[in-house]
Amino acid sequence: MIDYKQKLTTDREFYPIENLEYSIESDRGRILSSPAFRRLQKRTQVFALELNASIRTRLTHSLEVSQTARFIAKNILSILQKDGLVTYGLEGCENAFISTAEMTSLLHDIGNPPFGHFAEQTINKWIKENALPFIETFPAISDKTKELKVTLSQDLCNYDGNAQAIRVITKLQRLNLSYTQIASVVKYTRGAYEAKPQKGEPFDYLMKKPGFYYSEKGFIEKIQDKLNIKHGCRFPLTYIMEAADDISYLTADLEDSVEKGILNLDKVYELIKAECEKEGETYLLEVIQERYDQAKKNDEPYQFSMFFTLVRAKLVTSLVYHVVDIYINNHEAIFEGSFNSALLEYDKESKYYKAIKILQAISAKHIYQNKDVQTLELQGYTIINELLNIFKPLLELTCKDFEALLHDEKIECFIAMRLIKRISSKQIVAYQNDVKALDRVDEEQFELLEWYHRVRLVIDYISGMTDDFALHEYQTLLAL
Structure with a gap:
């Protein structure tokens, strides 16, 4: 019901x-x-x-x-x-x-x-190569602790x-x-x-x-x-958010690529037209052809805006009605959260799904693989990787030393004493609340879980940065 x-x-x-x-x-x-x-x-x-x-x-x-x-x-x-x-x-x-x-x-x-999805891969690579070796140094006499080590290792390598x-x-x-x-x-x-x-x-x-x-x-x-959500199931309105996200990507990256000078209006039109003809897709071809013809009738400065405005309006409206139909037709499964598909990917034979795949393929080939875009990703990789390296000493401390550090007590690692001052107090409070909730009776598990939350603390700090702040911290700490 x-x-x-x-x-x-x-x-x-x-x-x-x-x-x-x-x-x-x-x-x-x-x-x-x-x-x-x-x-x-x-x-x-x-x-x-x-x-x-x-x-x-x-x-x-x-x-x-x-x-x-x-x-x-x-x-x-x-x-x-x-x-x-x-x-x-x-x-x-x-x-x-x-x-x-x-x-x-x-x-x-x-x-x-910061720096988009490429940074997710960067963080996971760094954790696997630099943090996981530490987890192996923790004693694990009981089977429960051995199992926990496997669980936490899996968890830490899945930043998302x-x-x-x-x-x-x-x-x-x-x-x-x-x-x-x-x-x-x-x-x-x-x-x-x-x-x-x-x-x-x-x-x-x-x-x-x-x-x-x-x-x-x-x-x-x-x-x-x-909220009576079963294991593996989703909240029903999440399907709406996901569909809206998918729809919003349709022409956005193409629009931005023209603004950046990577593509131009005529090139975008030619790419979509060629891909539609190759795939035998007529719906998207009709949409872009009509809007392209309309745009070319206008004065030059407005052609680009006119084309994308008209294409976006048509596609968004059509796709919204399409996902609404799928939501209604699968209402019970969606309400339960067991509907095992994105709304836009459910009917793979629909003209809307085919149109999305064509636009995604063009963006992947002509934007995401662009040299300038990939240069930015490589710069982001370097910044995130180096920041994690800089804060690594915090993960090398014993549980006792890190606790002393948070109480402003002097410890042997003078670098860590300065690094901790850069982390937000909100993030430190979140770490302290998590540690406070741990059971200290089993010392073996406590120290393992404390270290896990410490890794989360470092990830929280660096992943919470904006692009420009991450660049600033990188330049500051590497004295560039």
């Missing part, structure tokens, strides 16, 4: 707000006022350290996603209205439904590191922006959002410590990437229990 009142609730970790409307508006205010949200304006979408303000950042991208999510949510409600919203437990919850989808979209990239978002929301920013809002951000339902399912296994799509870390395992389980 579909009853959204089970999902759209006022529950939160502390200081609950009993009125649903007030609770939802409180979430909105907390998100928009969050420093982590503001930092998205200085994080890479595709082009790192970009001075041209018209090029998309994580912030402007998130704003576009939120608008598309709002459009999708309103259209879903419009169709459900025909059966009566009370049938689905949505009467009086319309604003909660729309706002949750919209705010989830604003939050969806809040855990992404989606999982980091949950840490940012719940611990680093301590936003105290409603469980509804937090659950909607969990895009993938696998813990970073869990094995990735093989293709064809249950929830192989929903669990293809890490959605949260071992450090947030208990909190996520608490939310899932409260």
Whole structure:
């Protein structure tokens, strides 16, 4: 039975707000006022350290996603209205439904590191090569500790922006959002410590990437229990955010590449036309041909803007109606969170799916593989890698020395005494809260888990930087 009142609730970790409307508006205010949200304006979408303000950042991208999510949510409600919203437990919850989808979209990239997805790979490579050897030095007499070492090793090598978002929301920013809002951000339902399912296994799509870390395992389980979300399943409105994100990517990178001078309007048109003809795809070809002809009739300075504005408007509207149909037609599975596909990838024979694949292929070949773009990625790799190297001494300390360090006591490692002063107090408090909750009776496990949370502390600090701050820290600490 579909009853959204089970999902759209006022529950939160502390200081609950009993009125649903007030609770939802409180979430909105907390998100928009969050420093982590503001930092998205200085994080890479595709082009790192970009001075041209018209090029998309994580912030402007998130704003576009939120608008598309709002459009999708309103259209879903419009169709459900025909059966009566009370049938689905949505009467009086319309604003909660729309706002949750919209705010989830604003939050969806809040855990992404500086310099984009390339930095995720950089962090994981560094952890595997530099941090994991330390974990082997911890004694593991009991089978339980041996198992924990394997679990934590797996977890630490799976840094992911989606999982980091949950840490940012719940611990680093301590936003105290409603469980509804937090659950909607969990895009993938696998813990970073869990094995990735093989293709064809249950929830192989929903669990293809890490959605949260071992450090947030208990909190996520608490939310899932409260909102009746089964293991491996998703919160229903997350599907809307994901679809809005996919739709927003359609022409965005192509637009920015023209703004950057990598491509031009005629080249974009030629690439799309050639790819459509090669694949025998007519829908996208018709869309771009009509809009290209319209744009070329206008004065030269406006051709570029006219073409993309018209193409984007047509594609976004069509794709929104398409994903709304899929949401409605698979409503029960989506409500349960067991629908094992992205909405836009569900019907692989649809003209919309084929259009998306063509646009993605063009971006991958002609933008992401561009020499200048890859140069920026290599620079980001160097910056992140060197910063992790600089802060490595904090991971080499004993548990006792690190505790002394946090109490401003003098220790032998004079470098660590200076490094710790650079880390945000919010991040240190998050570490201390996690360690405080540990059981100290089993010293073997305590020291292992303390070190795990210390690694998280270093990752939190570096992954939480903006592009320009990371560059500044790199230049400062390497005396460049």
